[in-house]
Amino acid sequence: MQTQTIKYPNKALDLARKTGDELADKTVKDLFENGFNPLSNDAYNDLIFNHQPIPNEFPDSLKRYFDFIKSNEIDDNVDEKGADFYVKHASAIMLCLGMLSLPYCYAAAEGSKVLSFSKRIYEQPEKRLTETAEFVFDVCSPEAFTAGGKGFISIGKVRLMHAAIRYHLLKSDKWTKELGIPVNQEDMAGTNLSFSLIAIRGLRKLGYTISAEESLNYINYWNKIGAMLGVAPEWLPTSNDEAFILDKKIKSRNFRYSKEGELLGVNLQNYIKSQPLPFSFPIESMMAYLLGADICEMIGLPYDQLEVDIISNIKNLNSIRNVFPTNHQKEFKKLKKQFGERNSGTMPFQFLMRLDS
16 A cells, blocks of 8 residues: 655654754854944945845855845746736735735744834834835836846845844844744745735635636745745645645644734734725725634634625625726736835835844
């Protein structure tokens, strides 16, 4: 009898919780030991586009790091299919980002604990949402990995930001080894799935028909992004079934109520309620519909089954989907322009120099 191999066994995931990102961790350690502060370095903050040369004033370790990030080759077929899917569904994906992907991650108790050590993230949900949205724009735009795009640089800065969080927490008395490594491989794999699999799940709940091929194309696209962010190959699923299994496994191991997750979830919902949206449905009801009862309970959000049923019936009549424009290219350009104007003058993906920043 043939023995069936268990996909993503607990033993491997236990090891993933104890594993960080060797390249970025070594780079950050070197920066701190040599007194280089990216947060106050104009050359670092001015490095935005892929075509810009790596500044000579950077320490050698930082030069090598960005050279490595920029040396990644993106399969044109994967790139085109992934970016096309994003452009086609950009408005709905960005809505799902705030109402589903981010709060879904907040149900991971240890992951939310990590975020709680940054006041900027913990107390200013708009910063977390807009910075994450900017990252998605940077890596999913059709020009993301061209000379005029921002994909490689944004990925490089976010990866260093994660490594800086690990560096500070592991040196502090606020983190215990029983919790594993902060921003570890399992956490990063789950976050990567929140941008692909979970976003696709949200689109389907909004009434979009997403084929298995389209789903896999978008998952593969985010796999390439995840790899550049330091996620190990074994945590990048190669099929829709594998993505489903990995998400289910991570959820069963890590998702539960935490006071940090509740504060993050409630603060995010309150911020979204203050923003203009393309529909008149109550935000609480829409988020409850997208997240489901179990996730809402874990992050302290209200859940009313009757209101969820009403939205579900509206979805079946395509009323939700119809609020989004059908001229995808035009809408994407408009959305990107509006977002750029709204966030002009900001410095995203800031390097964390201390825990309370």
